Structures are given as structure tokens and as C-alpha cells.
Amino acid sequence: MSRKVKFPLKMANEAQVRTLEELRENFDLASVLGYYDNGRLIEWLADRYYEEEAGKINVLDKSSSDFKKSLCEILGVPYSEDEAGSLDLADISAKNERRERLKQFTADDKILAAVDSVAFSQEELADLLDDDVKIIYLCGERFKIPGSKEGVTYIGVNNPIITPPEGFVEKSIVLKNVEFDPNDFIKLAKAAPDPVQWWRRAAEAGFAEAQFNLGKCYENGEGIEKNHEEAVKWYRKAADQGIVKARTQAHLLYLTMRREYIAKYQMCISSSKRGSVGLKSDGTVIAVGIINKTQDWRDIVAISAGNDHTVGLKSDGTVVVRD
Numbered sequence: 001m002s003r004k005v006k007f008p009l010k011m012a013n014e015a016q017v018r019t020l021e022e023l024r025e026n027f028d029l030a031s032v033l034g035y036y037d038n039g040r041l042i043e044w045l046a047d048r049y050y051e052e053e054a055g056k057i058n059v060l061d062k063s064s065s066d067f068k069k070s071l072c073e074i075l076g077v078p079y080s081e082d083e084a085g086s087l088d089l090a091d092i093s094a095k096n097e098r099r100e101r102l103k104q105f106t107a108d109d110k111i112l113a114a115v116d117s118v119a120f121s122q123e124e125l126a127d128l129l130d131d132d133v134k135i136i137y138l139c140g141e142r143f144k145i146p147g148s149k150e151g152v153t154y155i156g157v158n159n160p161i162i163t164p165p166e167g168f169v170e171k172s173i174v175l176k177n178v179e180f181d182p183n184d185f186i187k188l189a190k191a192a193p194d195p196v197q198w199w200r201r202a203a204e205a206g207f208a209e210a211q212f213n214l215g216k217c218y219e220n221g222e223g224i225e226k227n228h229e230e231a232v233k234w235y236r237k238a239a240d241q242g243i244v245k246a247r248t249q250a251h252l253l254y255l256t257m258r259r260e261y262i263a264k265y266q267m268c269i270s271s272s273k274r275g276s277v278g279l280k281s282d283g284t285v286i287a288v289g290i291i292n293k294t295q296d297w298r299d300i301v302a303i304s305a306g307n308d309h310t311v312g313l314k315s316d317g318t319v320v321v322r323d
Contacts, residue, residue: 006047009035020050020076027077029068030087036062036071037093038100062089105139105158118157119143138162138178147171154178167191186210196223203234208241215246219253228257 008016015026023032035041036057045054056074060067068087072079099115106112118137119125122144128136129149139157147165154162156177163184164175169191180188185202186209189195196217202210215234218227232253238246 004047007040007044009040009044019048020053023075024077027075029072029080029083030092032071032075033068033087033089033092034096037089038096102139102157111137111155111157145173145175147173149173164188164191169193182207189213194223203237206241208238208243208246211235211238211241212243212246212249215249219249228253232257 006018008018009023009031010016011023011026011031012028013026015022017023017026032041035044042054042058045051045057053074057071060070060074064070067089068084069079095115098118098120099112101120102112102115102118111118114135114137117128117133117135118139119128120140122140122142125136125138125143129146129152134151135153135155137155137157138160140160142161142163143154144163145154145165145168147168150171150173153174154176156162156179159177159179161181162175162178163181164187165171165173166187168175182202182205185198185205186207189198189202189210192198196214199210199214199217203214211234215231215238216222217224218231218234220226232250235246235250235253239250
């Protein structure tokens with residue numbers, strides 16, 4: 001038959017007590033009242049066969065004026081009127097309830113110990129800010145972060161969605177373990193020192209302004225490796241949503257890409273009845289083959305005319321012809 005695992009009681013000084021002697025050596029009334037409220041004190045005593053102490057505590061009237069003094073006497077520890085006067089069992093009970101609620105989302109002892117700095121709602125967040133708390137844990141669905149309280153660190157417990165204030169970086173507002181509404185991605189991009197990740201998230205969410213700005217990042221190599229093909233792709237997406245300057249930028253960049261390609265790879269093209277050839281700048285010949293008729297003349301980088309047809313060479317090496 002397996003033995004029951006006996007849990008220790010953790011005191012304010014981090015001591016894990018397993019005997020009455022250890023409890024007396026490391027005693028603090030606030031912790032013991034908390035264990036009394038959630039029933040773990042009596043269970044702890046009973047598991048260790050401190051039956052007399054468990055029985056006496058079990059019949060105490062917590063509403064009695066001398067309840068705390070009686071509890072200390074039963075446990076054999078000195079009673080301090082000053083310490084007892086600063087502790088309210090109802091407050092401790094409410095704190096225990098909050099801690100149990102918090103345990104549904106985390107087992108992190110650091111967060112559980114900071115239960116007084118946890119906001120479960122926007123109203124509780126406001127109360128903590130009024131108390132000038134500088135590290136606040138957020139445990140809820142959504143929170144709106146004010147810009148008027150600077151130098152505050154917000155840490156998500158359950159990855160809540162937050163609405164950040166304008167210029168939160170300059171206000172030393174730190175956001176950790178949180179998610180953002182897609183509508184705030186552009187605001188985050190404008191505030192962040194390295195905005196590419198936010199332009200990308202907003203662009204992928206379909207925001208035209210972000211698609212244009214992500215295109216600029218790719219075109220100029222701002223915060224990301226320069227890639228003109230990707231830049232044109234995002235410019236075209238923005239243009240499809242009505243951003244006129246994106247259409248212009250895509251066209252200009254495409255012309256630049258074509259000039260660069262011709263300068264780097266292609267010197268000339270020639271055609272015959274059987275096929276066409278292109279000569280690269282490094283001396284190699286490409287696009288040799290039978291001519292296939294097509295009407296798609298986009299992306300042409302070189303052109304040549306024969307007796308009865310015109311041949312074009314695309315940047316990917318494809319040959320097109322028109323009679």
C-alpha cells in the first residue's frame with residue numbers, strides 16, 4: 001500500500017516546514033492564517049499525527065476576537081498583538097481565492113507569490129495603477145494599457161490581448177507574454193525600433209498600409225535582407241487594395257530589376273527559324289530551343305527580329321515569339 005505524500009508548509013522566509021519544531025522556528029502568522037483558511041493547516045497537522053493540535057484548531061471560532069491568539073497558543077508560538085492587528089482573515093481568504101483562480105493558468109511560484117499584483121479585469125488593472133504598482137501581471141481576455149502611467153511592466157499570464165498606447169516604447173512601458181489585436185500591428189510598427197516584424201504581421205493580416213511599408217523594407221533592406229522580388233510582391237498587394245503609390249513603386253522597381261538583370265546577365269539575343277539563343281555577360285549561351293508561339297510578352301529583357309517573326313527573351317530564360 002502506497003504512503004500518502006505529506007506536503008510541507010512554505011513560510012514567508014521560503015522555508016519548507018515539515019514538523020511542528022520547524023514551524024515554530026520559521027513561523028509567520030500571515031502564512032499560517034492562509035493555510036488555516038484553505039484547510040491545509042489542519043490537514044498538515046493530521047498527516048503528521050499532531051491530533052491534539054489539529055482537533056483544537058478545528059473547533060476554533062474564527063470570528064472570535066481572540067482567534068489569532070488561541071491559534072498561536074495551540075501551535076506553541078509567541079503571539080504578537082502588533083502583527084496580529086495588521087492581519088485580516090477575510091483579506092487572507094480573498095487572497096487565497098485569487099491564488100486558486102490564478103493556479104488555473106500558471107504554476108509559476110513567482111507569479112503566485114505576486115497575486116496582489118495580478119489584474120483579472122480592466123477595473124483591477126486601474127486599481128493597481130492607482131497604487132503605483134510597477135510590475136503588473138495580466139490574467140484575462142483583453143486589457144487596454146494607458147499611456148499616462150509610464151515606466152510600468154506588464155506581464156501576461158494567459159497571453160491576453162492588449163491595446164497598447166501610442167508611443168509606449170518612449171514611455172518605458174514594457175509588454176511581455178501578451179498578444180495584440182491585428183488592428184494594433186501598425187501602431188506597434190510605428191512605435192518599435194525594429195518595425196519589420198509588425199509590418200509583416202499587419203501585412204499578412206491584410207492591411208494595405210503595412211503591405212506598402214513591408215515592400216519598402218524589402219526594397220531598401222531596412223531591418224531585413226534586401227529582396228526586390230518580395231518588395232514587388234507586397235507593393236502589388238497594396239496596389240490591389242487601392243494604394244496608388246504602391247502601383248507606381250512596383251512599376252519603377254520592376255524597371256530597375258529588369259535593367260539590373262540585363263546588365264548582369266544578358267547582352268544580346270538572336271533568332272533563327274529553328275530557335276533562339278541569348279548570350280550572357282559571362283559568355284555562356286542560354287535559351288536554345290524550338291520557338292513556341294505565345295502572346296505573353298511580359299517580363300521581356302531582350303528582343304530580336306527575324307524575317308517573319310519577332311523573338312523575345314524573358315528574365316527566366318523563356319523564349320517567346322510573335323509572327
